[in-house]
Amino acid sequence: MSAFRLAVVIICLGMTQAPALASGNAEAGKAKATQVCGACHGPDGNKPSAPDQPVLAGQYYDYLVRALSDYKSGKRKNAIMNPMASQLSAQDIQDVATWFSSQSATSLHNQR
Amino acid sequence: MTRPLIVAALILAAPGAALAQQPAADGAKKAADVRMCIGCHGIPGYHTAFPEVYHVPKIAGQQPGYIVSALKQYKSGARWHPSMRGIAASLSDEDMAALAAYYGEPAK
Numbered sequence: 001m002s003a004f005r006l007a008v009v010i011i012c013l014g015m016t017q018a019p020a021l022a023s024g025n026a027e028a029g030k031a032k033a034t035q036v037c038g039a040c041h042g043p044d045g046n047k048p049s050a051p052d053q054p055v056l057a058g059q060y061y062d063y064l065v066r067a068l069s070d071y072k073s074g075k076r077k078n079a080i081m082n083p084m085a086s087q088l089s090a091q092d093i094q095d096v097a098t099w100f101s102s103q104s105a106t107s108l109h110n111q112r
Numbered sequence: 113m114t115r116p117l118i119v120a121a122l123i124l125a126a127p128g129a130a131l132a133q134q135p136a137a138d139g140a141k142k143a144a145d146v147r148m149c150i151g152c153h154g155i156p157g158y159h160t161a162f163p164e165v166y167h168v169p170k171i172a173g174q175q176p177g178y179i180v181s182a183l184k185q186y187k188s189g190a191r192w193h194p195s196m197r198g199i200a201a202s203l204s205d206e207d208m209a210a211l212a213a214y215y216g217e218p219a220k
Contacts, residue, residue: 020159020167051177060167076191109219110156112146112172 022061022098024091029099032092036084037100045100046107058106064097142206144214148199153215162194176209176216183208 034043037056041048045056056064070076071085072093088096152158152168159165171179185191186200203211 048175048178051175052181053175054178055174059170062166063169066164066166107173107218108170109173110170111219112154112215112217 020060020062022094022101024094024096024098026095026098026102029092029095029097032088033096033099036087037096040080041100044103044105046103046105055107056100057103058108059101061097061101064100065093068093068097142210144210145207146211146214148202149211149215152195160193160195171215173218174215176212179212179215180208183211 030043033041033045037043037045039049040053041056045059048055067076068085068088069090071078071081072088074082085093146154149171152160153171155168158168160168182191183200183203186193186196187203189197200208
């Protein structure tokens, strides 16, 4: 097997590790998001309460899972988000990421 | 034969440089230099390749304050991603404000 083919195989294997498609339960995610995330990000993730808080509605599912998992593990640090994410199970993270990523009312766009 | 090819390549590359001179959003003091951003964030659905594979986040239409905060954390090392660390390290506060204003513009 050539080095190139081996590299292609490795890259393809890597892509299977993080499912890009939402695999959580949106309704469970909505309930959890309303309870835990809504006060700052808005229940649908499109109404941040402060300028330095991100819009989550319409963001990619796998990026949201990555961000929440890193906040939960402490790899990514934020005084507010670390305790918030530590309350969430791995299933909760998939659920809220499914909920936020499926929201179409968002300021996020792909024109830039 | 090689020289005309090189010249042709340079001519073809020129619009890429022109692209970087996008007008800044109103109120920004400096024009946003997006050359380092568009390769990943300018391609809808693009994925990171290292160290983990996931969608590069959407930043167009994001809150400018959050964009600045993220860039500062990447620059300081508080937030970690190899390519973002390298890029943010080269940005001044002014550059970050210009990029945040540019990407914070709503959809037309």
